Amino acid sequence: MPKINLLPEELINKIAAGEVIERPASVVKELIENSLDAGATRIVVEIKDYGKRLIKVSDNGEGMDQEDALKSVLRHATSKIKEVNDLFAIQTLGFRGEALASIAAVSRLTLITKQKGLVEGFSIIVEGGQMVNSGIVAAEKGTTVEVEDLFFNTPARKKFLKTDLVELRHIVEVVTHYALINSHISFRLIHDLKEWLNSPSVEDWRGNLAAIYGADLTKELLEISYHTPDDSIEVSGFVSKPYDARNDKTQQSLFVNRRWIRNEDLTKTVYDAYHSLLFVGKHPVFVINVNVDPTKIDVNVHPTKLDVKIEQKKEVQRALFTAIREAMRKNDLLPVMDFSYEQQLTFGTVGKKEEHKRDIKYHLDSSEQVPLQVKESEVLSSSLPESYVSMGSKSGMPESEKVPPLKLLGQLHQTFFVAETPGGVLFIDQHVVQERVLYEEFMEQLMNKNVAVQNLLSSEILELTPAQKLLLLENKNALHQLGFMLEEFGENSFVLKTIPTVFGRLQPKEMLFEVISMLQEGKNKLEQVQEEIITRMACRASVKAGDVLTNGEMQILLNSLSNTLFPYTCPHGRAVLIKMTVDELEKKFRRK
Ligand SMILES: Nc1ncnc2c1ncn2[C@@H]1O[C@H](COP(=O)(O)OP(=O)(O)OP(=O)(O)O)[C@@H](O)[C@H]1O
Ligand SMILES: [Mg+2]
DSSP, X not given: OOOOOOOOHXXXXXHHHHHHOXXXXXXXXXXXXXXXXXXXXXXXXXXXXXXXXXXXXEEOSOOOOHHHHHHHXXXXXXXXXXXXXXXXXXXXXXXXXXXXXXXXXXXXXXXXXXXXXXXXXXXXXXXXXXXXXXXXXXXXXXXXXXXXXXTTTOHHHHHTOOOHHHHHHHHHHHHHHHHHHOTTSEEEEEETTEEEXXXXXOSSHHHHHHHHHOHHHHHXXXXXXXXXXXXXXXXXXXXXXXXXXXXXXXXXXXXXXXXXXXXXXXXXXXXXXXXXGSOTXXXXXXXXXXXXXXXXXXXXXXXXXXXXXXXXXXXXXXXXXXXXXXXXXXXXXXXXXXXXXXXXXXXXXXSTHHHHHTTOSOOXXXXXXXXXXOOHHHHHOSSOOTTSBOOOOOTTOOGGGSOOOBEEEEEETTTXXXXXXXXXXXXXXXXXXXXXXXXXXXHHHHHTTOOOEEEEEXXXXXXXXXXXXXXXXXXXXXXXXXXXXXXXXXXXXXXXXXXXXXXXXXXXXXXXXXXXXXXXXXTSOHHHHHHHXXXXXXXXXXXXXXXXXXXXXXXXXXXXXXXXXXXXXXXXXXXXXEEEXXXXXXXXXXXX
């Protein structure tokens, strides 16, 4: 018996819709792209109940006549391409003739449109792919699409939606990106009557960024502008100065021919251009558009059109790199090689030597050291000399997990503690000790749901992008448990009231932004990245190589170490201490 069925139209449409419309934000993206292709200068996005109840996009673009309106919701119906060759020279954002049909297949869609010059408008209503009504209506010039009850007939898809705030964040992200690249078009985003974004039409690009990212950040951005000698590639946009880089990647936007894309290779090129100028874990802000010949790119590579294939990828990367480097150079941000110093090294001439002494990472200042006096008899004696401090460990801890008894001798290279221990010498990494100590202190508090917090005397006000704000709202309770108490303060601002005491050494804002950035890198859920967050905070809050410590401070740290459960490694697994036995020393000195 034959087993192959030809699928009914309705099912075909649902399957196709599944590829194009993943979540409410996909609807917003498709509708905005249609409005842009229709030449709109004003686009309003209204959302109700995080996009589940209503997504409405209105524009003042060219509109459609009756016949086109009826066709627009059919699959493979487009005004943007006609034949195969057109597919390889796409100038518009849409080209597949699929978006409206896909949206209509999984929602109740109402389209109202009026073409310029016509007296009447036209409206159609499609429910789950079935046309249920159409007729003449009064309307303004342009097009309004209302999408209600998204995924009402695909419960599986509905079930897989993330939390409301995550979905809203994706919507905000889409609108923000298109607003960033279209200065002359006014964008508004309203959710449940609250305005999330208002980006009016402005003359210049920098002014547009200021409306979205705020004047403070924007005035610090460097403009980039470069084209290849043959004009085939044009790079323009704005990038942050290296030291203005952020802890998260929410303010990075890349466009090719003004189409918002995500492309790892090009993003990597941006980071490469910053090279050593960027601190570890820091991310530049950028809004960059690359214009290339539309026949040299393939936009038909991703179901949601979120990436493109570029024929001259290498050339584009080079142009992008040059554009950013040029901007840095013009602004004196590139470090220059000091040739006089090189020569000095080569020819041994005297001169600036003193200055360069500072560059040497470790130097031993004998006056700061406690003299090392180890009497042979003491070291070799098996009974514990009185001068050794026995480090009290947690009761019930296996012998092997205890910190050995030791006598602190001093600090070495402002990086290691040196201590005498029965049968040898201990070298202890000061940074790693504190990392272990802070990590365990905090973990214990967290497990007991009793994180000690420190009130911030001067309130820290955090200015956030809408996307950052949503990320924060999603995790507000969990952040609270970690010791960060936040209160909403105006539109996109929060006041940070408390921080965890254990990490009090850190800059409060920095710490919170780092947590936010990790949330973003992880799956946006605090529980999944909690361990990593605490490890990183412990690392950042710990003393570093180069920090001078007093004997008292060292002793306190060592005492705390002995109270930890796992004193031998840092949370990442690096060794806290290394022992060199007297036996080894004796072999080295050929005493044995
Ligand atoms: N806001 C609008 N204003 C004017 N015409 C529109 C608008 N939205 C859609 N159309 C018309 O309807 C057609 C179908 O739209 P649809 O989004 O389904 O496909 P597309 O934009 O051509 O391609 P894609 O599937 O890649 O988005 C468009 O080609 C366009 O002619
Ligand atoms: Mg479209």
